[in-house]
Amino acid sequence: xxxxxxxxxxxxxxxxxxxxxxxxxxxxxxxxxxxxxxxxxxxxxxxxxxxxxxxxxxxxxxxxxxxxxxxxxxxxxxxxxxxxxxxxxxxxxxxxxxxxxxxxxxxxxxxxxxxxxxxxxxxxxxxxxxxxxxxxxxxxxxxxxxxxxxxxxxxxxxxxxxxxxxxxxxxxxxxxxxxxxxxxxxxxxxxxxxxxxxxxxxxxxxxxxxxxxxxxxxxxxxxxxxxxxxxxxxxxxxxxxxxxxxxxxxxxxxxxxxxxxxxxxxxxxxxxxxxxxxxxxxxxxxxxxx
DNA sequence: AATATACCCAACCGCTGAAGT
DNA sequence: CACTTCAGCGGTTGGGTATAT
Numbered sequence: 545x546x547x548x549x550x551x552x553x554x555x556x557x558x559x560x561x562x563x564x565x566x567x568x569x570x571x572x573x574x575x576x577x578x579x580x581x582x583x584x585x586x587x588x589x590x591x592x593x594x595x596x597x598x599x600x601x602x603x604x605x606x607x608x609x610x611x612x613x614x615x616x617x618x619x620x621x622x623x624x625x626x627x628x629x630x631x632x633x634x635x636x637x638x639x640x641x642x643x644x645x646x647x648x649x650x651x652x653x654x655x656x657x658x659x660x661x662x663x664x665x666x667x668x669x670x671x672x673x674x675x676x677x678x679x680x681x682x683x684x685x686x687x688x689x690x691x692x693x694x695x696x697x698x699x700x701x702x703x704x705x706x707x708x709x710x711x712x713x714x715x716x717x718x719x720x721x722x723x724x725x726x727x728x729x730x731x732x733x734x735x736x737x738x739x740x741x742x743x744x745x746x747x748x749x750x751x752x753x754x755x756x757x758x759x760x761x762x763x764x765x766x767x768x769x770x771x772x773x774x775x776x777x778x779x780x781x782x783x784x785x786x787x788x789x790x791x792x793x794x795x796x797x798x799x800x801x802x803x804x805x806x807x808x809x810x811x812x813x814x815x816x817x818x819x820x821x822x823x824x825x826x827x828x829x830x831x832x833x834x
Numbered sequence: 835a836a837t838a839t840a841c842c843c844a845a846c847c848g849c850t851g852a853a854g855t
Numbered sequence: 856c857a858c859t860t861c862a863g864c865g866g867t868t869g870g871g872t873a874t875a876t
Binding site: 570615658 | 843844845847
Binding site for chain 1: 860861862863864865866867870
């Protein structure tokens with residue numbers, strides 16, 4: 545394909561097919577950014593083909609839209625994905641799978657592209673290193689019963705070190721617009737899946753104001769499989785009350801972590817992976833299935 | 835210091851569904 | 856109702872950079 549050949553052949557590339565003559569591709573220049581930003585600031589976004597034309601950009605509407613949404617749009621956050629955001633990504637992905645734009649609606653300032661990149665580069669990489677499929681039951685259970693509780697513990701510890709102890713990693717303080725006082729999973733499980741309700745559940749978790757997340761979320765129809773995911777925001781409790789999956793394993797892992805001073809690590813998710821307890825947990829999962 | 839490898843992320847592509855004609 | 860256009864989504868790629876050898 546022409547486009548694939550053209551990609552990667554230089555910093556400024558042009559498509560040769562007749563319906564896209566002289567359309568620029570590749571990295572954006574400062575001048576292009578400025579042109580697009582100025583145009584959208586004055587005229588608003590939407591109608592991206594006409595934006596591209598009227599702004600005087602030799603770009604496709606698609607390209608302009610992507611550049612605006614992922615880079616130029618106000619309040620876009622890049623890098624330094626917080627513990628809360630990491631937890632949220634794991635939680636929401638466990639429910640919705642690769643529906644990145646939907647997940648992104650719950651992380652104000654984050655783009656679907658960034659979340660997708662995060663998942664692919666960090667989470668999938670770990671699954672690969674653990675030699676299991678990212679969609680496998682083993683890996684999902686490891687996330688639910690090992691990594692997510694750890695993340696919550698860290699969040700709690702961090703909060704306690706800065707102020708008073710939170711009641712839960714999913715306390716209502718973190719969801720200022722959540723007037724129901726329940727966490728997202730509870731809302732889902734109890735049938736509160738009206739599209740209009742969705743964006744109000746927890747837009748403030750990362751501390752940023754909501755912007756494009758005003759977009760409505762389609763109704764949930766695929767949640768039943770994961771309805772037991774959170775019980776009051778405590779994954780460990782859930783593991784003990786729910787499926788009964790590897791209860792002892794989870795408790796043993798806790799013991800392992802505390803006896804090894806595990807909870808003092810860095811701030812990134814990376815340090816949660818690939819430790820002995822995780823490998824052991826996965827091995828137990830495989831044994832149980834055998 | 836030079837080279838190889840791994841990682842990150844911006845940008846592209848094809849597909850799908852909604853909206854417009 | 857059929858067709859066309861367009862916006863949005865998820866998957867993929869490749870260049871730049873960091874790290875290891």
